[in-house]
Amino acid sequence: xxxxxxxxxxxxxxxxxxxxxxxxxxxxxxxxxxxxxxxxxxxxxxxxxxxxxxxxxxxxxxxxxxxxxxxxxxxxxxxxxxxxxxxxxxxxxxxxxxxxxxxxxxxxxxxxxxxxxxxxxxxxxxxxxxxxxxxxxxxxxxxxxxxxxxxxxxxxxxxxxxxxxxxxxxxxxxxxxxxxxxxxxxxxxxxxxxxxxxxxxxxxxxxxxxxxxxxxxxxxxxxxxxxxxxxxxxxxxxxxxxxxxxxxxxxxxxxxxxxxxxxxxxxxxxxxxxxxxxxxxxxxxxxxxxxxxxxxxxxxxxxxxxxxxxxxxxxxxxxxxxxxxxxxxxxxxxxxxxxxxxxxxxxxxxxxxxxxxxxxxxxxxxxxxxxxx
Amino acid sequence: xxxxxxxxxxxxxxxxxxxxxxxxxxxxxxxxxxxxxxxxxxxxxxxxxxxxxxxxxxxxxxxxxxxxxxxxxxxxxxxxxxxxxxxxxxxxxxxxxxxxxxxxxxxxxxxxxxxxxxxxxxxxxxxxxxxxxxxxxxxxxxxxxxxxxxxxxxxxxxxxxxxxxxxxxxxxxxxxxxxxxxxxxxxxxxxxxxxxxxxxxxxxxxxxxxxxxxxxxxxxxxxxxxxxxxxxxxxxxxxxxxxxxxxxxxxxxxxxxxxxxxxxxxxxxxxxxxxxxxxxxxxxxxxxxxxxxxxxxxxxxxxxxxxxxx
Numbered sequence: 001x002x003x004x005x006x007x008x009x010x011x012x013x014x015x016x017x018x019x020x021x022x023x024x025x026x027x028x029x030x031x032x033x034x035x036x037x038x039x040x041x042x043x044x045x046x047x048x049x050x051x052x053x054x055x056x057x058x059x060x061x062x063x064x065x066x067x068x069x070x071x072x073x074x075x076x077x078x079x080x081x082x083x084x085x086x087x088x089x090x091x092x093x094x095x096x097x098x099x100x101x102x103x104x105x106x107x108x109x110x111x112x113x114x115x116x117x118x119x120x121x122x123x124x125x126x127x128x129x130x131x132x133x134x135x136x137x138x139x140x141x142x143x144x145x146x147x148x149x150x151x152x153x154x155x156x157x158x159x160x161x162x163x164x165x166x167x168x169x170x171x172x173x174x175x176x177x178x179x180x181x182x183x184x185x186x187x188x189x190x191x192x193x194x195x196x197x198x199x200x201x202x203x204x205x206x207x208x209x210x211x212x213x214x215x216x217x218x219x220x221x222x223x224x225x226x227x228x229x230x231x232x233x234x235x236x237x238x239x240x241x242x243x244x245x246x247x248x249x250x251x252x253x254x255x256x257x258x259x260x261x262x263x264x265x266x267x268x269x270x271x272x273x274x275x276x277x278x279x280x281x282x283x284x285x286x287x288x289x290x291x292x293x294x295x296x297x298x299x300x301x302x303x304x305x306x307x308x309x310x311x312x313x314x315x316x317x318x319x320x321x322x323x324x325x326x327x328x329x330x331x332x333x334x335x336x337x338x339x340x341x342x343x344x345x346x347x348x349x350x351x352x353x354x355x356x357x358x359x360x361x362x363x364x365x366x367x368x369x370x371x372x373x
Numbered sequence: 374x375x376x377x378x379x380x381x382x383x384x385x386x387x388x389x390x391x392x393x394x395x396x397x398x399x400x401x402x403x404x405x406x407x408x409x410x411x412x413x414x415x416x417x418x419x420x421x422x423x424x425x426x427x428x429x430x431x432x433x434x435x436x437x438x439x440x441x442x443x444x445x446x447x448x449x450x451x452x453x454x455x456x457x458x459x460x461x462x463x464x465x466x467x468x469x470x471x472x473x474x475x476x477x478x479x480x481x482x483x484x485x486x487x488x489x490x491x492x493x494x495x496x497x498x499x500x501x502x503x504x505x506x507x508x509x510x511x512x513x514x515x516x517x518x519x520x521x522x523x524x525x526x527x528x529x530x531x532x533x534x535x536x537x538x539x540x541x542x543x544x545x546x547x548x549x550x551x552x553x554x555x556x557x558x559x560x561x562x563x564x565x566x567x568x569x570x571x572x573x574x575x576x577x578x579x580x581x582x583x584x585x586x587x588x589x590x591x592x593x594x595x596x597x598x599x600x601x602x603x604x605x606x607x608x609x610x611x612x613x614x615x616x617x618x619x620x621x622x623x624x625x626x627x628x629x630x631x632x633x634x635x636x637x638x639x640x641x642x643x644x645x646x647x648x649x650x651x652x653x654x655x656x657x658x659x660x661x662x663x664x665x666x667x668x669x670x671x672x673x674x675x676x677x678x679x680x681x682x683x
Contacts, residue, residue, distance in 0.1 A: 167645075
């Protein structure tokens with residue numbers, strides 16, 4: 001009986017996102033036809049490019065990894081009623097502190113064993129992101145400044161802050177006496193995550209790394225915090241009705257800051273794993289990588305549930321990796337961006353469906369009245 | 374030295390121009406109670422379609438008009454979802470931004486068969502010395518470096534101020550943004566006002582985009598707005614949701630950018646360029662935090678209005 005109702009709510013929950021995805025692909029197909037291509041061929045390329053073979057799937061998982069983190073970041077904040085548009089900036093700062101920690105620990109302690117060094121740099125990335133998010137959380141809880149505006153402003157600030165350190169304090173020219181470079185010093189070898197192809201050769205050319213497991217573990221941790229702890233209960237209460245929560249003795253301001261900090265930790269880890277698993281450095285970045293904004297889409301499609309985020313991050317990973325294959329087939333990869341945008345529009349306008357059914361109802365009623373007459 | 378100062382002032386005015394249009398757009402939308410994060414996306418659409426139109430019709434002013442129309446069409450997505458369907462305005466804005474960035478890049482490939490950027494259009498809107506005025510010593514030098522967009526932007530500020538503060542329509546807009554229920558009670562159509570304001574916002578942001586492409590580098594480049602829409606949003610907040618305030622904030626932000634570009638000529642090379650670049654963002658956060666005169670949003674900003682709800 002209870003299981004039945006659980007299944008029912010599950011179906012009820014995923015029904016709408018699935019419909020939104022389906023509709024978006026249908027509209028995307030129109031754009032593909034516009035380019036003079038066959039949508040079936042295009043979507044076939046998309047799927048085979050992202051799932052056909054372990055090497056391609058590995059590359060899809062590589063793209064999925066940061067999206068799980070940013071998706072978790074956005075959805076965790078959402079649960080507390082906060083809209084963290086700043087995952088982007090927290091990612092940038094997290095990546096920066098990861099490289100900084102790698103250099104600092106390495107120069108103090110020399111070569112650390114991996115099982116110590118990797119957790120250390122991950123922690124540094126998480127703390128960097130948390131600190132950056134805490135600014136917005138603090139301003140919200142103490143001064144009532146809307147987090148949407150502060151996190152947007154902090155996104156752009158973060159890029160310039162990062163560029164400043166890449167250009168100066170963390171540049172190889174400062175630390176290693178080389179010529180000026182457009183990137184930071186490299187992360188020491190023993191702080192880097194293992195790429196899966198080193199263990200399983202079938203992953204071929206793909207660069208998927210153990211960060212994917214850290215991401216999955218984080219999703220489970222987020223689930224546990226949200227649904228199995230007092231902190232999670234309080235955060236969700238504040239998110240659902242902050243006045244009622246306050247009345248019930250829950251400190252709204254404390255939970256707002258905490259939710260923002262935890263959210264920032266996830267986004268910071270996105271930067272940390274990207275640095276430790278793939279790039280090993282931070283580049284001068286005039287434009288941001290966009291994981292934070294895609295993270296919003298991931299969170300919305302995943303219904304702000306950590307396990308839903310896992311599934312929707314994979315979807316967006318498939319889209320982003322498959323886009324390359326579509327490009328090879330001669331279809332502009334921007335189609336994928338268009339599909340992503342339309343998915344969010346449908347999710348945002350959940351009432352579109354309701355709206356359409358209302359019109360239909362009204363028309364039916366009208367028909368009935370006319371029938372009576 | 375004088376010529377350097379004139380160059381900096383002119384460059385500041387040119388850089389501020391797209392921001393002025395877009396932030397005025399923000400003022401209209403948010404004064405009526407609709408948060409417009411989509412300025413960035415509307416701008417990129419305006420930037421693209423103004424170049425597209427000019428390329429094929431050879432008429433840049435038609436390009437500006439089309440940019441405004443495309444801006445209105447884009448803003449209708451926001452209006453429909455946010456006003457009609459009461460969708461989350463921020464989420465909708467984010468979606469429009471993502472969609473517009475991809476859509477323009479997509480059209481770039483369809484029309485020009487390449488990615489990155491278009492060719493420069495021959496007939497762009499460029500700086501022109503004004504007759505008579507260019508004979509006046511300093512002002513003549515300055516004005517000869519300004520495009521017509523600059524004057525148009527200043528005109529837009531005056532008109533916006535007049536409309537919002539001196540007309541019955543403006544009073545209605547502000548009433549709807551502060552207390553939609555009270556406005557509704559006295560017979561103001563809240564939905565209609567919000568629709569109109571979001572559309573004005575779209576037109577202005579579209580023109581802002583054309584000022585960025587047609588009025589500056591004569592071509593369209595993928596992602597060329599590069600956060601300008603958000604700086605305009607920041608200017609609107611820093612200017613306390615007031616047309617003149619937003620205008621002054623845009624000038625201030627334009628100056629910081631101009632100084633940053635000219636830093637070495639001005640002998641300011643010792644200031645890290647990043648410090649100057651973060652000024653608009655940090656200033657906005659400080660303004661919101663109340664450090665430099667508290668900025669307070671219209672009371673009903675971002676709140677969907679449900680008729681007949683208590």
